[in-house]
Amino acid sequence: MPRTVKDLLVEIKDTTELMVDLAYSAILYNNEDIAEEVLELEGRVLDLLKQIRVVSILAARRVEEAEKVSSILQIANAGQKISSAAADISSLVLRNIRLSDEMVKLMLYHSEETVVKLEVPENSEIAGKTLGEVRLHTRTGMRVIAIKRGFSWIFNPDRDTMVYKGDLLFAKGDPAALPRFYEVVAGKQIPPPPEPPDIKIEELDRAVDLLIEVKNLSELSVDLAYSSLIYGNDEIALEVVYLEEVIDNTKFEIEKSVLKCSRHFNDEQLMPLMAIVEIAYCSELIADAARDIAQVLLDKMEIPAIFKEAMRETDEVLTLITVSEESPLNGKTLGEARVESNTGMHVVAIKRKNEWITKPTANTRIFSGDVLIAKGTREGESELLKLCSTRAPLP
Structure with a gap:
């Protein structure tokens, strides 16, 4: 039975997001089984892309329909870019190019x-x-x-x-x-994780810090890109463009820091440095793909209603929720309110009046009127909606 465009979009988004999660897991735990699965999933994404092209072409009989198809194909092609970047990260594990233990802990x-x-x-x-x-x-x-x-x-x-x-x-x-x-x-209690060991070489420590920043921002940019299309929000789309430029610049800083510190290593010790540079490059590709998704909105391309329907059927939903004055979140930090622990929803960004907070942390304080962009399960979405609007105390 032929697959619909909606079904294919859902599977492309779910598969590529899983690939990114697994790719970083593979590199952080040096796990070849997970790395090989990512490469198999890359083949699956390529097959899905072929299917969505065929279905889309068959569906476009007039110019108006072709315009709708072009936006869908641009989103699908961006998914393929994310897939390829995740596969490249996983390939490092299979080539025995890995981060040092200190880098992983950081x-x-x-x-x-x-x-x-x-x-x-x-x-x-x-x-x-x-x-x-x-x-x-x-x-x-x-x-x-x-x-x-x-x-x-x-x-x-x-x-x-x-x-x-x-x-x-x-x-x-x-x-x-x-x-x-x-x-x-x-069924056991664990203490807070210990501070990771210091990296003695200053340039290397800076490169790892910047790599963490690039990884976090690239994943955030994908979430924001999809959010911008789901809600037709130009401000979020422009934030994705800004993040892509930040990541580009940060990648160059990482490469410069790695080159500076390479003099401290012999040929046999260069593998972790190669891993840093390659992960930074792949993270930049992920951000580029996110920009391609956001560009659909900024270029005023028509976004079919079927896209929004598809995004509601993915494994993780993206949602925008406004914090009411009566909400127990009002005046609390994300950490104090234990938002993710209590709801299962991860807050990826906050809009406060005309400003965006794109990297909220446990210390970020929430106020009434804030618009939270969060991702998680449908059940978690309901829990967060109640938390943002109810007068009930926090759990």
Whole structure:
């Protein structure tokens, strides 16, 4: 049975976002199994792109229809760019080009969203239940992106996926949500993560700091790009253009810092430096693809209603919610309100009057009238909507 444009768009977005998550997981945990899965998914995206081209061409019989198709194809082609960049990051693992342990610890500690792996113990409350039954994402703010079961892998598990004792969960979310995730999955308390070790070489320390910035901003730019189209918001689209320019400039700074510090290393020690440069380059490609998506709106291309319908059916929804004066969030920081832990929604940006906060942290304070751009599950969206409008106290 032929696939519809909507179905293909949903799968392209879901697959490319999963690929980025898995690619960074592969490089941070030096995991070849995950890296190989990313390369297989790249082939899947190429196949989806061929299908959407054929379906779109067949659907365009008049000039007006062709204009609608051109915007859909530009979005799909941007997805393919993201897919290719994720595959290139994963290829580093298979070529044994990896970051040093110190670099990995720094990236995990300072990333806006961290990746964790945790084994499900025998006495876990989630063992023998589905992810939907335990509402893991909503309760903890951490989304399971892969499960290793013995020698088998389950990538992009859904709410019907069963969890068993001994499963190794790979999950992504706010670093502040880690204690709750450990409590629910393993029934144990964990202390705050220790400060990562200092990198002694100043230029290398700067390169890693900038790499963390580029990684965070490139992922943010994709979320904002899709948001700009869903809500027809030129301001968000222009923010994506700005972020792409920032990332371009930052990539050059990373390359300069790496060149400066390379004199401290011999030929056998250059692999981590190569990894930094390549990850920065791939992150820039992801930001370029995000700009291509946002450009659809800025170029006044027609965005078919089917696009918005498709975005509502993806694994993670993007939503804009205004904070009311009665909301318990009013006057609280994201950390104090434990927004991600309580709702499973990750706040990626905030609009306050005529200004944008594109990198909200746990210390970012929320006020009535703020517009939150957040991503997560549909159930989490409902929880965040209630939190932004209700008079009830925080959980």
